[in-house]
Amino acid sequence: MSDPNLYPKAFLPIRKRIRAVVLLILDGERVRAVKEGLSSTVFAEGALTTLLGVAAHVACTMIFPGADPDSTEGCARVARVQRALTQACITSLAREIGEAGNVKEQGHPMKATLSPS
Numbered sequence: 001m002s003d004p005n006l007y008p009k010a011f012l013p014i015r016k017r018i019r020a021v022v023l024l025i026l027d028g029e030r031v032r033a034v035k036e037g038l039s040s041t042v043f044a045e046g047a048l049t050t051l052l053g054v055a056a057h058v059a060c061t062m063i064f065p066g067a068d069p070d071s072t073e074g075c076a077r078v079a080r081v082q083r084a085l086t087q088a089c090i091t092s093l094a095r096e097i098g099e100a101g102n103v104k105e106q107g108h109p110m111k112a113t114l115s116p117s
Contacts, residue, residue: 022051052089056082 026047033043056078060069068074 048089049086052085053078053082056085 029047030043033046038046057069060067060074060078060081064074064077067077069078
């Protein structure tokens, strides 16, 4: 692997541009979802799942450049990576929420999904 200390300098501008575009898209989709009657929980869970799916697809495409991520094998690989990302994300967020206090009292949109048990 490359030196992780080089990442901020190399990727900060890219990260800022990607984040700005993704947040713009999510804001538009949130408006659409509300108009369609979706709850904030459904939107938050769907948005997180979608973002992790995109991250898994991109990671698999970059790590296995010769493989077709849309083939049967590629889809299975992307699904495995997405499950791992999702589990890691849920575990980390639940820990963060647990450290920050009771999610239900804070009215967090993903309280049902992330509430520590």
